[in-house]
Amino acid sequence: MLLNKPVPLRYIFNKIRHELFYVLVIGLSIFYLTQTFDSALPEMPIAIPAFIGTAISVILSFKLNQSYDRWWEARKIWGTIVNESRSFVLQLQLFLPKGNEEAIRQIAYRQIAWCYSLGQSLRGLNATANLENLVAGEELDKISLQENKPLALLQLNTAHIAKLKEEEQLDRFSQVQINTTLVNFSTAMGMAERIKSTVFPVTYRLFLHLIIYLFVITLSISLRGIESYFEIPLLVLISSAFFLLERSATHLQDPFSNKPTDTAVTAIAATIERNIRQLLNEPGIKKPSEPDQFYLL
Amino acid sequence: MLLNKPVPLRYIFNKIRHELFYVLVIGLSIFYLTQTFDSALPEMPIAIPAFIGTAISVILSFKLNQSYDRWWEARKIWGTIVNESRSFVLQLQLFLPKGNEEAIRQIAYRQIAWCYSLGQSLRGLNATANLENLVAGEELDKISLQENKPLALLQLNTAHIAKLKEEEQLDRFSQVQINTTLVNFSTAMGMAERIKSTVFPVTYRLFLHLIIYLFVITLSISLRGIESYFEIPLLVLISSAFFLLERSATHLQDPFSNKPTDTAVTAIAATIERNIRQLLNEPGIKKPSEPDQFYLL
Amino acid sequence: MLLNKPVPLRYIFNKIRHELFYVLVIGLSIFYLTQTFDSALPEMPIAIPAFIGTAISVILSFKLNQSYDRWWEARKIWGTIVNESRSFVLQLQLFLPKGNEEAIRQIAYRQIAWCYSLGQSLRGLNATANLENLVAGEELDKISLQENKPLALLQLNTAHIAKLKEEEQLDRFSQVQINTTLVNFSTAMGMAERIKSTVFPVTYRLFLHLIIYLFVITLSISLRGIESYFEIPLLVLISSAFFLLERSATHLQDPFSNKPTDTAVTAIAATIERNIRQLLNEPGIKKPSEPDQFYLL
Amino acid sequence: MLLNKPVPLRYIFNKIRHELFYVLVIGLSIFYLTQTFDSALPEMPIAIPAFIGTAISVILSFKLNQSYDRWWEARKIWGTIVNESRSFVLQLQLFLPKGNEEAIRQIAYRQIAWCYSLGQSLRGLNATANLENLVAGEELDKISLQENKPLALLQLNTAHIAKLKEEEQLDRFSQVQINTTLVNFSTAMGMAERIKSTVFPVTYRLFLHLIIYLFVITLSISLRGIESYFEIPLLVLISSAFFLLERSATHLQDPFSNKPTDTAVTAIAATIERNIRQLLNEPGIKKPSEPDQFYLL
């Protein structure tokens, strides 16, 4: 997640350096053609690029909306994970009789591990990294052999709840309530996986690029009356605006790709850890450190 | 689902070859008319096609949005099927006492079969293909006689749950919980059938095509001052952009039609199979194979 | 629901014949005025109708969206009715012990009757037509006396469930589950009635028509330089596009008005009947007949 | 709610008479300035008001959407109240054993009273008007002393349900089901109060008016070449369209303000009364009277 801090210009222009290069090449080529074979290129009424520009902004607006919705949905899913994780611990404390503090702690720790593991897994990173302090060693070994690590952690907690029911620490009714929360974790995981694995319709991006280049070409022909030291920067600036918006949208579409524009899943998992440790009355919970970059992962 | 791979140009232009042919005919006819009877055709201010172009992009944006929503809803429904299928197996493991492993396996396999069968049925393909390893032979025979195959599979699982209750392996309360999940499968199936069977208002498409051709005609009259070797390509390119976006939207509207832009229901069903087999602790689950095409079905 | 078949041109132009007549009158009047009193009419810059046209398409896009949403919501409600009806029968089979097959059949038939009756009632047609084979005669007589027929059918099923509970065929817990489904029917019915009884803000339509006529007038003045045999068709075509889109939207707004653009409630009710009869294991379920018109009611 | 009847022109123009007066003053002033000091006013390219007009329609479209959503949400909330009220009576009939008919009638009547009272309270009218036939006298006296009358009615019904449980007419499980419906009433009430009490961001309206006047001024300067007997009406008509749309949106934003554009809460409450009386098998339910105005309150 980008923070409310100045974003380095370098980061921004790095994102569209290829596109800007092509725009420059087009602008200069048309300038050269105009200078050399003046009569070869026709008059281009300015209304043509102007209306194409309007069309671009309308289509772009569609893409901005849908990308933002994906990004916001990803954030909502992780918000749900925060809420349900806290409720989960509160429910265990509400339903389990005294004397089960150790079981609650184990399940709660596994839940923290699940959050970290899901975040890593969505980003394509090692889904069992740094879980040593949260999950018992032999369990961690078993999980490592599975394809879907977070699902394996969820199954361990399901089995633990089933064991508590068998030991009659939980009645059937409370077990069912807790089961609902486990279902919600499974749902949230599936929703995040859906966003991760669904490619935004690629043809839109292709056609949008096609129209932007069409715009650049027609605009540069239209503007040939203007001096080149003025026309080229204008061309670059207007097309930059379009490309930057398009690129921002594209980045928001994939909020789990280990980029600065990602949903801050690691930071959210750390918040969950702090909240759960507070609910378990653990002393000395470490404060979150201030991020020193322009983004938070 | 189109993947993040280069889409073959041939695939793209194949989609709008009829429309491009008409545009070419219109462009050449008007060029011929202009050459022959110069005074016959009136002056057309460029503002007319320009504003029609803007109107097209606004109406198109409406269609893009609604089509995308249909496509995304289809994907969400199948995401729900993933989540609920995994939760279903976890619930069975939570609620059924030890010794029911075989029953759980049978129900879980029928659930996998339901996913494949629903996907095939939505695409209008054989809904009982490749289910031999998942469903018992006599059951498969009975299903084949029914009109709605996935519904028949769902009814088999409902009957199995009812039998487990009768044999007192399940209490009423747990049965009700599992029933909720069965209702969710019925709901997801109905939602997918709704998208499949509801035709997007056809008149919109008709009127959109009408306006695009109106745009092509007025634009080609407006541009007759421009040399034909320049005007015709410009005409074709701008109208291509509109037709391609319209066609993309039309394809997304029907995400269950056995096309490359479909929701990848077969791949999703395979993921469910792998996940459920992991939950059943089956060894040697086959990895998903890398798709070697630009799409995934 | 309009099908994916060619829509007769006559059907389409019938919808806007009044509007086209007015446009023709305006176009010819202004042509006449121009011819006769050339200096009386001022110069009208083409930018005026152009920007009004853009404004129309933006406002129209708002109306298209909201109308589509109403239509899609109506379809979703009937999709829910499909899902819940199937789940209802599955639930009865899950919760009622053996020997209640006749009771299940009666309740299921009443549910089919409810679907047909609701569809008829929403369209303002006879809500007890063709229910003789589904509901007992004396019940049908009682229903006929009530104002809200589908609600009366729902109350009959509620009473039947209450009776099964009294006869101890159902425990309280299962009864509550079935009650949830009955509540869902009541909700779906209320949602459909809401769409039926809520008039889309009429002033929008009024103002939209006002702007379109303003557009027609300014455009026809702007275009007077163009020959009349060219100007009038152009005027008619562009304004047709706007009026057709507006009219399509208006039709979608009211999806229960016994028109070809309606939600296909009768066809959906027939699907429910076929599905429920399959679940009841009835032999010889009739296939749906292919519609031979361009729409399905 | 405005009905599908001709809306009196007087009603419509009354809504924007102030704005039209200002537009007239601006138009005439600029006409006078142009006549008197011709060189004082600069040339204004028509593209300036044209693009401002486009910007207005885009911003207006945002406002139309959000206002419509508020209005539609208000209607949905009252639709929910219809559904839940009917389900409430059905639930009481399902769960309470025979002999509680009088208790059901009392609770159902209080529910009808709640609907009327909530409608009045949202409109800022007397929230205990005309409830004498529905609620016992001493209860009505107690309610009158409370700040939030509908909440007091809801608490009375909650207490009645609690009493039925104490008298063992209801088991805990059924009581919980009925409690869910009571929670839904509390939720619907809170949602309606939210719409009532949340002011739509006022600055949007301010800025929109600012831009419309900017548009009127630039347009009237642009059009000074046109004869005044033509220019002033054109100016007034175009700006009317904007102001009327803006005003329609503003009215929809506040659907509980005792205006013709309100959600028809009184009519809906009357429908609920008729439906509940049908469910209670009361004879001689009065038909709804045909509204003789162009709106329904």
Add this chain to the structure above:
Amino acid sequence: MLLNKPVPLRYIFNKIRHELFYVLVIGLSIFYLTQTFDSALPEMPIAIPAFIGTAISVILSFKLNQSYDRWWEARKIWGTIVNESRSFVLQLQLFLPKGNEEAIRQIAYRQIAWCYSLGQSLRGLNATANLENLVAGEELDKISLQENKPLALLQLNTAHIAKLKEEEQLDRFSQVQINTTLVNFSTAMGMAERIKSTVFPVTYRLFLHLIIYLFVITLSISLRGIESYFEIPLLVLISSAFFLLERSATHLQDPFSNKPTDTAVTAIAATIERNIRQLLNEPGIKKPSEPDQFYLL
């Protein structure tokens, strides 16, 4: 929340004084350049800034929509808190037997405290301010040591409910119902925290500003034919409209930042307090005081 009162002009222009200063500087510089080196600056067709202005309004419309959605979601969350708080007290009165009035009062007061505390905490203010009359002293001391104060209050109420169950004042079934409401509080808190902690994609704002300045520069070059005493105000007014809309949107994006455009969380918490005290039959509930400013916090 801004009220339906005149907003001081000073407040409004204060928000964009930096931007207006830059616009003024640009306008004057270009005027000076035009006067001094007339031939240095090229002709700029008015269509360029016109189409950029249209693009700005489209992108702005995207931002207005998303910001409004955040603001409206924040208001919905607090509406849910109102509803659930009232339902919570009604539920306690429904489920707890007579003699628990003091326990109900304690829990209800803690709930009021939670509302105030959450509001303060979201705004970054002291989350335990003014809670002395609502929460016992020793509890307040414990809460002060925790990082997340509202979560600590919620845990206290959860523990109190668990104690009532242990003392057999509540059966398991009613406890579960109340637990659902506690989960809803946890969810609402998490949703508000999500809005608070998620930065709206900063790059959009950056690019929007970039385009607006591009617009100002191209427009001021286009307009150089117009007298400066007319051009500069026009430039400032049009760009003001854009900057004001952009700034309004930005303010709505962060509805918990202790600004006049905030969601009125303190006022809502006060309403909850009054409603809960009414449900507890407390006498002499203080009326809400009329706000004497143009906003409500």
